[in-house]
Amino acid sequence: MQQDPDLIARTANELVGDLNPQQAEAVQYRGPALLIGAGAGSGKTRVLTRRIAYILSQFGAWPSQILAITFTNKAAAEMRERLSALIGPVAERMWVSTFHSACVRILRRDGKSIGLDSGFSIYDTADCERLVKLIAADLNIDVKRYTPRAILSRISDYKNNLEGWQDKLREQAPDYRPGQRGYQIGNPGNAEALYAIVYAEYQHRLAAANAVDFDDLIGRTVELLRRDPAVADYYRHKFRYILVDEYQDTNHAQYVLIRELAGVDAAKGAPAPANMPYAGREGQAWITVVGDSDQSIYAFRGADIRNIQDFEQDFPNAKTIMLEQNYRSTQTILDAANAVIAHNEGRKPKKLWTALGKGEPIVGYAADNAQQEAAWIAGEIARLHGEENIGYSDMAIMYRANAQSRSLEEALINAGLPYQLVGGTRFYERREIKDAIAYLQGIVNPADDVNMRRILNVPKRGLGARAEAIVAGYAETNAIPFYAAIERLDSIEGVPTRTANQLRAFRDLMDGLRKFAADPANRPSDIVAEVLSKSGLLDELKKSEDPQDASRVENLSQLQSVAAEFEQNTPDATLAGFLETTALVADSDQLPGEGEDSGKVTLMTLHTAKGLEYPVVFLTGMEQGTFPHSRAMEDASELSEERRLAYVGITRAKRRLYVTRAAVRAQWGQANEMMPSQFLDEIPDGLIDWKRREAGVERMRANWSNGGFDDDEFGGWGDDDFGGTTYGGSAYGSGSRGGSYGSSSSYGSYGSTGSTYGSSSYGSSYGSSDSGYGSSYGSGTRRFGANAGSRSRSGSGTGSRSGSSSNGRSGYGSRSYGSSGSSYGYGSGSGSSSRSGRVTTRRVAPKAAGSSSAAGSAGTPRDNGLNIADFHVGDRITHDMYGLGTIVDTLDKGPKSVITVDFGSAGTKRLMLNRAPIEKL
DNA sequence: CAAACAAGCATTTTT
DNA sequence: TGCTTGTTTG
Numbered sequence: 001m002q003q004d005p006d007l008i009a010r011t012a013n014e015l016v017g018d019l020n021p022q023q024a025e026a027v028q029y030r031g032p033a034l035l036i037g038a039g040a041g042s043g044k045t046r047v048l049t050r051r052i053a054y055i056l057s058q059f060g061a062w063p064s065q066i067l068a069i070t071f072t073n074k075a076a077a078e079m080r081e082r083l084s085a086l087i088g089p090v091a092e093r094m095w096v097s098t099f100h101s102a103c104v105r106i107l108r109r110d111g112k113s114i115g116l117d118s119g120f121s122i123y124d125t126a127d128c129e130r131l132v133k134l135i136a137a138d139l140n141i142d143v144k145r146y147t148p149r150a151i152l153s154r155i156s157d158y159k160n161n162l163e164g165w166q167d168k169l170r171e172q173a174p175d176y177r178p179g180q181r182g183y184q185i186g187n188p189g190n191a192e193a194l195y196a197i198v199y200a201e202y203q204h205r206l207a208a209a210n211a212v213d214f215d216d217l218i219g220r221t222v223e224l225l226r227r228d229p230a231v232a233d234y235y236r237h238k239f240r241y242i243l244v245d246e247y248q249d250t251n252h253a254q255y256v257l258i259r260e261l262a263g264v265d266a267a268k269g270a271p272a273p274a275n276m277p278y279a280g281r282e283g284q285a286w287i288t289v290v291g292d293s294d295q296s297i298y299a300f301r302g303a304d305i306r307n308i309q310d311f312e313q314d315f316p317n318a319k320t321i322m323l324e325q326n327y328r329s330t331q332t333i334l335d336a337a338n339a340v341i342a343h344n345e346g347r348k349p350k351k352l353w354t355a356l357g358k359g360e361p362i363v364g365y366a367a368d369n370a371q372q373e374a375a376w377i378a379g380e381i382a383r384l385h386g387e388e389n390i391g392y393s394d395m396a397i398m399y400r401a402n403a404q405s406r407s408l409e410e411a412l413i414n415a416g417l418p419y420q421l422v423g424g425t426r427f428y429e430r431r432e433i434k435d436a437i438a439y440l441q442g443i444v445n446p447a448d449d450v451n452m453r454r455i456l457n458v459p460k461r462g463l464g465a466r467a468e469a470i471v472a473g474y475a476e477t478n479a480i481p482f483y484a485a486i487e488r489l490d491s492i493e494g495v496p497t498r499t500a501n502q503l504r505a506f507r508d509l510m511d512g513l514r515k516f517a518a519d520p521a522n523r524p525s526d527i528v529a530e531v532l533s534k535s536g537l538l539d540e541l542k543k544s545e546d547p548q549d550a551s552r553v554e555n556l557s558q559l560q561s562v563a564a565e566f567e568q569n570t571p572d573a574t575l576a577g578f579l580e581t582t583a584l585v586a587d588s589d590q591l592p593g594e595g596e597d598s599g600k601v602t603l604m605t606l607h608t609a610k611g612l613e614y615p616v617v618f619l620t621g622m623e624q625g626t627f628p629h630s631r632a633m634e635d636a637s638e639l640s641e642e643r644r645l646a647y648v649g650i651t652r653a654k655r656r657l658y659v660t661r662a663a664v665r666a667q668w669g670q671a672n673e674m675m676p677s678q679f680l681d682e683i684p685d686g687l688i689d690w691k692r693r694e695a696g697v698e699r700m701r702a703n704w705s706n707g708g709f710d711d712d713e714f715g716g717w718g719d720d721d722f723g724g725t726t727y728g729g730s731a732y733g734s735g736s737r738g739g740s741y742g743s744s745s746s747y748g749s750y751g752s753t754g755s756t757y758g759s760s761s762y763g764s765s766y767g768s769s770d771s772g773y774g775s776s777y778g779s780g781t782r783r784f785g786a787n788a789g790s791r792s793r794s795g796s797g798t799g800s801r802s803g804s805s806s807n808g809r810s811g812y813g814s815r816s817y818g819s820s821g822s823s824y825g826y827g828s829g830s831g832s833s834s835r836s837g838r839v840t841t842r843r844v845a846p847k848a849a850g851s852s853s854a855a856g857s858a859g860t861p862r863d864n865g866l867n868i869a870d871f872h873v874g875d876r877i878t879h880d881m882y883g884l885g886t887i888v889d890t891l892d893k894g895p896k897s898v899i900t901v902d903f904g905s906a907g908t909k910r911l912m913l914n915r916a917p918i919e920k921l
Numbered sequence: 922c923a924a925a926c927a928a929g930c931a932t933t934t935t936t
Numbered sequence: 937t938g939c940t941t942g943t944t945t946g
Contacts, residue, residue: 071936100936125935214936249936301935401933423935464922586936607934629933645934668931669937927943 006090010057015050019043026321027051030059030277033315035247035308036290039352040337040651041328041613044290045075048243049082051288055241056087059278065240067261068096071249072586075611076101079245095239099254100584103217106224106235113228114220119576121211121441121448122583126429128152128213130450135201140184146194154195155202159215160251160302162222165200172196178204181476208481210447218253225260236263240279240286246611247291247311251302255314262287264315287315294341294350297607297645299637326352326651328613330359333657336683337650343682344640352651361689365660366676368695370404370621373662374411377618380658381601382415384616392418396602396614398649400627403667404620405603412601422604428582432541432552433559437582439531442510443517444576447481456506459540463506467499483510509534517575524578525563532556606649617653619646622661623674646679659688663695673697866920876921 016024023043026036027050038044052068055061070076076097083091095102108118123131132148135141158168169176172193176183178200185194206212212220225232242262244250250258259265262285279286289311296305312318326334334352341347363380367373377397384390397408405421412419427433435458438451446452453472457463474492475485489495489503513534517527532538538556541549566581567573602614606627621627628642650657659680664671680688694702871877875887 073936098936217936297934298936300933403932426935460923462922466922584936605934631933641934666937923946925943925945927941929939929941931937931939 004063004090006088006093007056007063008086008088010053010087012054012058015054015057019047019050020325022321022323022325023047023050026323027054028058029319029321031317031319032276032279032284032286033311033318034286034288035311035318035320036288037320037322037350038290038292039322039324039326039350040292040295040648041326042323042352043325043327044245044292044323045079045082047323048245048288048290049079049086052083052241052243053086055278059241061241061278063090063094065238065279066094066243067102067239067241068094068243068245069099069102069258070096070245071098072611073098073101073584073589074586075245098584099250099257100214100217101580103221103257104580104584106221107212107217110224110228110231110234111220113231114224115207116212116220117210117445119210119445121209121445121451122217122580123206123211123213123450124429124583125152125214126434127211127450130454131202131205132198134450134453135198135205139197139201141194141198146191151195151198155199156215156302158199159213159219160253162219162253162256164223165196165203168196169200173200176200179208179479205449208447209449210445211450215253218251218257222253222257222260225257232260232263232266235261236266236285237281240281241288242285243288243290245290246295247289248293248296248305248308249291249298249303250307252304252307253302255304255307258287261285293347294344294644295610295648297610297641297648299641322350324350324352326354327356328654329354329651330356330655332359332361332687333650333653336362336657336687337647339684339687340643340650340679340682341647344643360656362657362659362683362687364680364688364690364693365658366690366692366695366698367660367662368697369664369671370407370662370666371411373620373660374407375414377408377620377658377660378411378415378417380618381412381417385417390616391599392601393598394614395616395618396604396609396612396652397618397620398604398606398609398652399620400606400629400645402605404626408603408620412603417601418599419601419603420598422602423608426585427555427558428585430552430555432537432556435537436528436531436556436559437579439513439535439537440527440575440579442483443514443527443531444579446483446510446514449475449482452482455535459536461506461536462502463499467495467503470495470499471503523563523567524573524575525560525567527575528560528563532560606645609652610648613652613654615654616656616658617649618658618660619649620660621665622659622677622680623665624677625672625674626665627677627679643679643682659683663697870920878921 012028016027019027023046026034026047036044036047038047048068052066055066056063068076068079070079080091080094080096083094083096095105097105104122107116107120111118111120121127129148129152132151133143136143136146136148136151158165165178169178172190173196176197183197185197206216225235239261242258244258264284264287266284289308291308293305293308296303296308299305307314312320329337331354334354338351342349365373365376367376381392381395384395385392399405399408402423409419409421428437435455438454438458441448441451442455453468456468456471470492471482471485471489474488475482478485480488485492486503486507489500489507495503513527513531516522516530522530538553541553541556562582563578566578570577624630624633627646628639632638632642661674661676661680663674665674666672871887873887877885877887
């Protein structure tokens, strides 16, 4: 049955002999619909690839009959690789791809029947935003009230739910005709109508530009399958086995797409027989979906968890097989994960277990601030590498949001540790790259107005807003694309001669490039080179003085390399094909594949980390407001999603898990005091070995609280304990590893440069090491150092608490985070019952140490010599930053006296009298 | 029309 | 704090 020389036939025993019973059952199951509930680390990919091999060799299916869908290109590549190893080179020819690339392939081939020319452009988020802005300008929409982002997110919702613009328009604004001119919305009371109109107009212009956005790739493919029976038949006949990975992250459109491709509803007349040995050539294709509802973390982008929850109702004769044995992590890690996820309501109980044994405890660390958190992690990584011989590439640092990567990077640079950062501003989103791509897109698809208008004046060639408006007006009047108007510029009236000349030059440029691209002898990388030089993009950047532009030149040359690489890997590489790969890359795609050792520590967001595993994982920023993210804490369902994200993060770790937090985190240049994450409370206390349980500030706070002073917004009065003693001393130093840690090479310099952490010694040594980071980092540290200061407060009882905390858990209940704990009622996880109205992140350091003081003497004690006796309620003062204010309260604490000042619009602040930059009037 | 400057806003997470 | 956007001036 297998004449295909590229296909290695496998016996059933080869495919299931080494699997556990549930895995084996999943691989071999015969039936129209199978849900594999695959817990984290349960061998999901293995089962999926084995099942594909099994279908080929035991069901007798052709490779071309299989469609395997993943969410990222990397996952697809990995699956393909594993398949190759299992069944041979035939894997290279199979449809193993992401939803999006599978749809592109279908639309390129068959999109004509819904009006898509095969050279269509794929707009990324930035392109879409430009388009919405153009529309908003034309319709006179107030973009302050309706931001393009908000409009787009609404449009995305519509598309994810397959709500067409025609229906929306009919419901909300039946008199609007897409493409009509001079329509002014202004500010309608009816927001829904506005959304409907913009949606319709947006689709109209996408169609005119022969372009689609990400969501359209799915939605328009569904539309194609529904509208064109011949096309639908073709694919239903072709794909007899459809397998979908990460099914919990599918949205409604993707769900329908699968149904349509499988012909579930078309086959209704002949219900899927339950006892067929294989799918056969007719009727409904067989569907296998794999997923874990506890790892659904993309609801914000439309993923509908019900797809997986309701699978058995949705597909006739469906079968569910659960995989709960974990082969990845230690029992300790799984216990933590299980405990956390158990706090989510309305989920099917599921308990991962492992045969790997208990393993080491989770290590916890509470830092004073993000910089210290990062430095501690860097030190720990150096130690693990040096003492335990753990490779850098076996360690990963994860965080909730990309912005958190900065301090971590800085610490790693400072410690001289190799790292790679995944995500952040993506290569293809960089301005210069987008510019170059826009040229390429314009060559391939001249109707692409968004990209044409983007490059009209890039590089500067004297074609500004005015010229653009003239051309756009003509194009609109004549209902032709923007570029077509330029080609006809001789018939446009009222074009200044200069502008006309420039437009002609632009037209000649584009025509020349297009001719160049049309020559089959020129490959994509040649075209990229031609575009870069002829357009003047490269010249402009090379001439520039801006140091940033040097790296832009680098990036552009890298783009050319990418194109060259693409040619290497693709038999007949076309420019359009190249553009496609650039449009659909994901962050995780940059990660090295299996078996490649980067030799570097990996930094990435928790979202990016899904599907990956590392022997050592650092989960950072475990604070209320950071993780869970502040915008997700109010809403029960969003909080559940955060918790699933925590579950994903914990289960990435194979052997060792670290959880760290910072008591103070600076964001937007403001220091905020952060409460420990509720997820930390949800991990059973006995599983965590706290190397440092409380940050310095928290300990002090606890001690002062009985003095009745526990409120916010005073200039931090950290002292030497804050940095020196606490960090190098009791909490850390007394741990068994203190000595070796301090003496490890990369870290040693740090320890030796100064006794205090937050103050100048660190900032300056860093600042001098790298000019690029120096300014932002150095100043940030200095500012904090100035605030936290080095006023000595020695002796005031850091006693019992610090002692016991450094010894670990004893004596600490899971809720005893200092005195303030009880006032933060986020209730230990039981749903929405107790939601405190209190904000959990608070500003602790006023912007006080304004530019003047911060710039000067970093870390020196600066007593302004003011005396509390001179200040009374009602007195007027000025503050360097807040301006005029009136004293509303004073608190005499000697040198630590505090005044409360009402600054009117700037708010009411509590200020440390002797440190605040104020003047009495 | 471009360059320089000021103001306002921003951070979830991504195919 | 840092970036993007808008405004002003030459």
